[in-house]
Amino acid sequence: MLLKDIAQLQDCKQLTTADLERKATGVYASDMLSAAMARAEPDWLWITIQGHKNILGVASIKGLAGILLAEGVQPDLETLAVAEREHIAIFSSPETAFELSGRIYKLLNNNGD
Amino acid sequence: MENIEAESFELPVKRGDTGSIGSQALAVKKKLGGFFTKNDDLRRLGVCIFEAEANLAIHTSAGGVITITLLHNAVRVTARDTGPGIADMEKALTMGYSTAPVWARELGFGSGMGLKNIRRVADFFDIKSSPKGTEVVFEVRKHAS
């Protein structure tokens, strides 16, 4: 699955510059930073409703492909500016994590990833 | 806890007692089940007290007290503490803004929605804060079935 597929999800907004051809090889869903830090793998997409600055550190350290914020959460401008500088791809969708997981699972399987 | 005919009763919340968050809200919900005819009103009350409890446990220096008062057509709740107060009220009332410490976030709190939830869900909401302490007042009113 490519980040392009995430960007194209219905009502999904791309909040930072991103390489849409980048591959996301898996997905991790959690709102607890420690859980993501422990279990998310490099090049995975992280689904969460946490929009504060600390998520950027996790994304950088783990080498995640990007962050998909659920429930319409959007980080503040300062966080987005840092994300741009650090080249972290952030998307926001109005859907819940449950719904997004369901839809993205289909995408992952359809692409045979 | 006193019987339901009492006009008001107080519930203490200890600082740092995250293990108990929600217990006062549930106790009130059970106690006042007969006060409201609509389940939705009772749930709203439970939600607001839950948030107030979480704030007292996580954000105060010494915990606080929640006072429940039964009015004719509503339940009024006051949550009071002795500090440290809310530094930036506007931010505190902004969705997703949280000053919760890491230990709270790891337990499932600190989403930055507590006060916003109360304001959104209650029929009346007011908040005052200074370094000496914060007072949150809200009301959940009976709605016709």
Add this chain to the structure above:
Amino acid sequence: MHLEEIRSIVNGDYLYKEESRDLNIAHAFATDLMSDTLFLIRRDEELILLITGVTNPSAVRTAAILDIPAILIVRGKPVPAPTIEEAERQGISIIHTTYLMFSTCALLYNAGLKDAPWKI
């Protein structure tokens, strides 16, 4: 979808109240932040399942406040005794799975379990 079917899809175990296996669950909501559940809208008293990685008793209380009858705890962390005791007090079922949040949601969603209605 019956609670038992949900349990089976995620290869879970009942930590409490297996007698609730026939509960008919209409919707699911997944979050690790308790305040987040408080945006749920309850329509027609349909039953909602709370899916979370939180293992402390507050998760049970959050469910109790919203009259949610069952919680599915994901990620396989051990669930402490106070949480199970709280579940017993509140009469709320707990299913525990080692599956992660994403897989759990994905499998249940694709098995037909609906998203819970909520709004900001």
